[in-house]
Amino acid sequence: MTIGGLVAAVILGAVIGVLGRFVVPGRENIPAWLLVAVGVVAAFGGTGLVHLCGLGEGGWNLWEALFQVLLAVAAVLLVEAFWPKRTGRHL
Template structure:
């Protein structure tokens, strides 16, 4: 992966992580760096899932891919928030 691919994954991960955090109701007990990490992982996994089901490359915006990524980020933020709250 080239440096531009890594940088774009980080930027997209930040956006996806923040959107995922906004979707989850209540207070999350995780920091911004964990939110970004969850967003990056959700963006990568969501892209792989979208490619697997054939909706990654569409004409116009890839709304289904974004929905998958944000849903994965929301699940990740909620799970990590609960794990951190138990500590």
């Protein structure tokens, strides 16, 4: 993977993570860096699932985008369930 590909993966991951966050209702309890990481993993996972199912034909694909966002939604829900809640209290 080239530097350009890595930068594109991070940008796409950020967009996918934010889209997944918008679908999940409620207050955001996870930091932005974790949201980007969730998006990057969801982007790679969605692409892999599309190719495993034989739906990928190269280039932009509606199935790929749908799988990526759905995986991001599931991942955001999981991370929010296990990430410590902010209470506003400082120790």
